[in-house]
Amino acid sequence: MSDRPVLLEVTDLSVGYRTEDGAVVTLVDRVGFTLHEREVLCLVGESGSGKSVTMLAVLGLLPDGLEILGGSVVYRGRDLLDLTPREWSALRGAELAMVFQDPMTALNPVKRVGSQIARAVTAHTPGLGRRAVASRVETLLADVGVPEPAERARSYPHEWSGGMRQRAVIAMAMANGPSVLVADEPTTALDVTIQAQIMRVLADARERTEAAMILITHDLGLVAETADRICIMYAGRVVETGSVWDIFEHPTHPYTAGLLASLLSSEHTGDRVYAIPGQPPSPASRGTGCPFASRCELPAKSELCLTTRPALAPSGSSQSSACHFADATADFAAEVTA
Amino acid sequence: MTRYLSRRLVQALATIFAVVTVAFAFGRLSGSPAALLLTENAPKSQIVALNHRLGFDKPLWLQYVDYLGGLLHGDFGQSYRQVGVSSMSLVLERLPASLLLGAVGLTAGILLAMVAGLVIQLTGSRGLRTTALGIGAVRQAIPDFFFGLLLVLIFSVTLGILPSLGNRGITSVIMPALTIATGQFILYMRLIDNSLTEQSSMDYARTAYARGDSRFRVVLGELLPNAFLPVMTVAGISLGGFLGGLVIVENVFAWPGMGQLMLSAVYSRDFPVVQSGLIVVAGLFIVANFAVDLCYALIDPRVRLR
Amino acid sequence: MTAIDQIPDLAPTAAGTAIPRARRMPRIPALQIIGAVMLVAVVLFSFGYPLLPAFDPYTQHLSLALTAPGVDAHHLLGTDSLGRDEASRLALAGRVTLGIVVAIVVVNSLLGMSIGIVSGYLGGKIDNLLMGLADVQLAMPVILVLIALAAAVGPSVWLMIGVLAATYWVGYARVARSVSLGLRERDFVLAPRIQGASGFWTVRRHIVPNVSVQMLILAVSDIGAVILLTSSFDFLGLGVQAPMPSWGLLISEGQKYVRQAPYLSILPGIVIFLVVAGLHLVSQRFTSESTPSRKRSPRTTQKKGARR
Numbered sequence: 001m002s003d004r005p006v007l008l009e010v011t012d013l014s015v016g017y018r019t020e021d022g023a024v025v026t027l028v029d030r031v032g033f034t035l036h037e038r039e040v041l042c043l044v045g046e047s048g049s050g051k052s053v054t055m056l057a058v059l060g061l062l063p064d065g066l067e068i069l070g071g072s073v074v075y076r077g078r079d080l081l082d083l084t085p086r087e088w089s090a091l092r093g094a095e096l097a098m099v100f101q102d103p104m105t106a107l108n109p110v111k112r113v114g115s116q117i118a119r120a121v122t123a124h125t126p127g128l129g130r131r132a133v134a135s136r137v138e139t140l141l142a143d144v145g146v147p148e149p150a151e152r153a154r155s156y157p158h159e160w161s162g163g164m165r166q167r168a169v170i171a172m173a174m175a176n177g178p179s180v181l182v183a184d185e186p187t188t189a190l191d192v193t194i195q196a197q198i199m200r201v202l203a204d205a206r207e208r209t210e211a212a213m214i215l216i217t218h219d220l221g222l223v224a225e226t227a228d229r230i231c232i233m234y235a236g237r238v239v240e241t242g243s244v245w246d247i248f249e250h251p252t253h254p255y256t257a258g259l260l261a262s263l264l265s266s267e268h269t270g271d272r273v274y275a276i277p278g279q280p281p282s283p284a285s286r287g288t289g290c291p292f293a294s295r296c297e298l299p300a301k302s303e304l305c306l307t308t309r310p311a312l313a314p315s316g317s318s319q320s321s322a323c324h325f326a327d328a329t330a331d332f333a334a335e336v337t338a
Numbered sequence: 339m340t341r342y343l344s345r346r347l348v349q350a351l352a353t354i355f356a357v358v359t360v361a362f363a364f365g366r367l368s369g370s371p372a373a374l375l376l377t378e379n380a381p382k383s384q385i386v387a388l389n390h391r392l393g394f395d396k397p398l399w400l401q402y403v404d405y406l407g408g409l410l411h412g413d414f415g416q417s418y419r420q421v422g423v424s425s426m427s428l429v430l431e432r433l434p435a436s437l438l439l440g441a442v443g444l445t446a447g448i449l450l451a452m453v454a455g456l457v458i459q460l461t462g463s464r465g466l467r468t469t470a471l472g473i474g475a476v477r478q479a480i481p482d483f484f485f486g487l488l489l490v491l492i493f494s495v496t497l498g499i500l501p502s503l504g505n506r507g508i509t510s511v512i513m514p515a516l517t518i519a520t521g522q523f524i525l526y527m528r529l530i531d532n533s534l535t536e537q538s539s540m541d542y543a544r545t546a547y548a549r550g551d552s553r554f555r556v557v558l559g560e561l562l563p564n565a566f567l568p569v570m571t572v573a574g575i576s577l578g579g580f581l582g583g584l585v586i587v588e589n590v591f592a593w594p595g596m597g598q599l600m601l602s603a604v605y606s607r608d609f610p611v612v613q614s615g616l617i618v619v620a621g622l623f624i625v626a627n628f629a630v631d632l633c634y635a636l637i638d639p640r641v642r643l644r
Numbered sequence: 645m646t647a648i649d650q651i652p653d654l655a656p657t658a659a660g661t662a663i664p665r666a667r668r669m670p671r672i673p674a675l676q677i678i679g680a681v682m683l684v685a686v687v688l689f690s691f692g693y694p695l696l697p698a699f700d701p702y703t704q705h706l707s708l709a710l711t712a713p714g715v716d717a718h719h720l721l722g723t724d725s726l727g728r729d730e731a732s733r734l735a736l737a738g739r740v741t742l743g744i745v746v747a748i749v750v751v752n753s754l755l756g757m758s759i760g761i762v763s764g765y766l767g768g769k770i771d772n773l774l775m776g777l778a779d780v781q782l783a784m785p786v787i788l789v790l791i792a793l794a795a796a797v798g799p800s801v802w803l804m805i806g807v808l809a810a811t812y813w814v815g816y817a818r819v820a821r822s823v824s825l826g827l828r829e830r831d832f833v834l835a836p837r838i839q840g841a842s843g844f845w846t847v848r849r850h851i852v853p854n855v856s857v858q859m860l861i862l863a864v865s866d867i868g869a870v871i872l873l874t875s876s877f878d879f880l881g882l883g884v885q886a887p888m889p890s891w892g893l894l895i896s897e898g899q900k901y902v903r904q905a906p907y908l909s910i911l912p913g914i915v916i917f918l919v920v921a922g923l924h925l926v927s928q929r930f931t932s933e934s935t936p937s938r939k940r941s942p943r944t945t946q947k948k949g950a951r952r
Binding site for chain 1: 462538539540541542544545546547548549550551552553560563564637638639640
């Protein structure tokens with residue numbers, strides 16, 4: 001994978017907000033990863049681990065109040081953090097597109113679905129005739145498997161089911177053949193039966209446009225099926241990254257090991273043999289040490305974990321791990337998955 | 339749609355009937371009006387004759403039936419003071435002036451509020467919001483009649499650039515309309531600002547940004563239609579208070595509208611004119627609420643008129 | 645594909661709730677102090693000035709008519725068209741206006757509270773009936789009711805007070821109802837009931853104190869609105885009748901002399917502004933703190949509460 005050219009490179013990206021008394025609370029702490037062309041990278045982590053905030057920051061879509069505290073986001077040689085609003089508008093939707101979690105709220109309720117997709121087309125191809133736009137919208141909808149696209153385009157979002165709406169959102173995202181598609185838990189809000197269909201639609205769409213994808217998820221099952229590489233996030237930091245094969249085979253961070261253990265046990269026996277104890281620290285109470293230390297059950301764990309934050313360092317052929325005792329994790333992983 | 343229309347029609351008739359009945363009851367509270375209408379030492383025979391002419395010598399229920407029957411024939415009763423003139427025609431004569439002032443004032447107020455709300459939203463300026471809210475709060479602490487008077491003092495008395503009283507051409511509408519518009523401004527500005535802020539945190543706004551829309555385009559094209567829905571609801575609900583304000587403003591500026599007519603009818607105890615005025619106001623209410631329903635259904639596809 | 649929650653969905657600490665929405669205006673107590681000063685100044689003047697020997701609101705000095713403020717040492721705020729002392733008229737008008745307004749607010753809050761509690765606590769048909777009544781009253785513009793009655797029986801200050809007392813309780817009833825509706829299901833109200841405490845006892849012991857606080861808050865922020873309302877009615881000649889003065893009536897009298905003696909309408913206008921703005925500043929603190937939802941859109945939130 002890594003022999004392909006680099007498309008997007010995020011380095012030391014930090015995002016946070018200022019409280020009323022001026023203190024800075026960091027939600028995303030020096031996160032970095034690389035996305036190569038046509039690759040699927042999965043950002044995995046619990047709710048609140050900062051994976052969505054990271055991607056919103058990358059796309060310049062942070063909600064009011066949140067700000068980028070440092071780092072760089074380089075897309076095809078341009079630092080996105082320096083872009084003007086006008087440059088952002090030209091880039092978003094054309095080269096970087098996003099699919100959101102909840103299709104029920106992602107579409108404007110008072111506008112026809114077709115016109116919303118049409119807007120994605122005209123935003124980047126101004127001056128296109130009405131006919132041409134309409135037929136483009138039809139093709140886009142047909143591509144994502146919406147039956148009778150010409151007719152459905154004229155209806156409103158509330159007349160569409162959740163699964164259909166997510167198809168429309170995907171059609172909108174693919175409208176201009178983006179190079180990078182960010183999908184933020186695109187199936188979480190959907191029925192289990194629909195989830196597989198939507199993932200299929202996403203895969204097909206990527207195949208057509210040769211887009212690379214960053215998939216945000218907490219579903220490791222989905223990761224195993226889709227990802228080329230994985231980035232595990234915990235408490236606003238990347239704790240482990242590597243190819244999907246390596247990480248599933250031999251995790252080098254106790255958090256990853258714990259996640260895999262809970263996944264495997266539930267798949268084989270229906271019971272959860274292993275569960276990570278405790279809860280992640282809140283953004284305001286992340287100390288100077290390893291944020292996972294309080295929940296870590298690694299036998300090798302020491303005083304060092306509480307005082308010094310481990311940096312991401314190579315821990316295998318494709319892997320990096322932010323653990324002082326990455327070497328000792330293999331035994332632990334074997335033990336908890338047994 | 340048919341079901342909606344027939345339901346609306348029944349509601350409208352019930353409203354009119356209620357207003358008519360209440361107005362009738364009010365009108366008979368004072369007993370016979372003849373004593374009020376004639377000079378103090380009028381002979382008894384004259385009072386009896388007038389009472390007979392006005393039908394006040396009949397039993398109450400018969401008067402009521404007569405009145406309702408009259409209404410069905412388009413007879414809303416004659417003015418006590420202008421003998422032989424239909425009270426309704428007096429009211430309808432004044433209706434256009436009131437509608438003009440009310441429409442100009444309300445539209446200006448809502449437009450002003452919308453512009454302010456949009457500018458605040460587009461610039462994201464907190465200072466601007468605080469300023470607008472502050473000005474609005476100051477305006478709210480000034481009663482309409484005093485605000486109107488201040489306008490007269492500034493623009494008519496001191497600067498001498500606007501006519502102070504009556505309806506003398508297009509410039510006359512400026513000050514009364516300004517009084518109404520500034521009064522409505524704060525109500526709608528707060529509403530639109532809240533509404534736009536709420537909408538801007540919705541997922542669909544993010545979707546619009548994600549497909550490459552500019553802030554300007556998202557706020558105007560995506561957020562505004564959604565943010566406008568509560569504006570219409572409130573406009574419908576607060577119509578009563580608005581009409582009340584209209585009565586006051588008309589009297590400050592001697593604007594020849596219905597409000598002024600009704601108030602002078604109070605002074606001259608010309609009850610039929612007030613009664614007809616109330617019926618027209620009820621009609622306005624019904625029409626306005628119907629219009630709000632239609633606009634709502636027009637903007638929001640999720641709303642079906644049932 | 646397994647969407648099992650192998651990663652527990654823990655408390656949404658980071659991205660979800662921690663995003664600060666610092667939209668509230670900074671609380672500046674200075675504004676409240678200014679408001680209180682404005683309020684106290686007017687009240688002190690209205691009730692203090694009549695204690696001074698200079699107080700004389702009725703004696704006419706036609707030779708001194710329309711004396712501007714500051715010209716005559718005996719009439720510091722000038723005189724009106726009949727040569728009456730403007731300061732005395734203003735003070736008396738203040739007592740009249742404030743007296744009427746406080747009476748109206750007290751009657752309305754008590755009435756509204758009783759109706760609201762009965763409605764909320766008993767529920768059922770009585771609730772439907774009372775809230776239906778409230779809806780009807782809400783749709784009727786008070787001024788039109790007053791105009792209709794004044795046309796029938798003649799305008800008077802008692803008519804105005806009566807009409808306002810009969811119609812203005814709806815807002816209080818709505819709030820009282822939703823508060824007692826909420827309390828009715830709470831343990832500390834429910835438990836004594838189950839143990840046999842009487843309904844009256846429960847209402848007096850638990851519901852009345854809780855509702856009263858809300859009523860007081862509502863009343864304070866309402867006084868300003870009622871001052872504006874009664875002043876408008878006075879101005880139109882539908883309320884206080886001459887020769888008794890009120891702020892609204894003084895402005896209406898002053899309007900006739902707006903060219904020669906603008907101070908006649910400006911002074912009472914300023915007084916109204918001071919009271920209403922002062923009340924607004926003072927009451928903003930607890931309206932924003934105790935009932936945040938009311939600030940957003942009072943009608944919809946109240947309606948939702950009332951409909952449930």
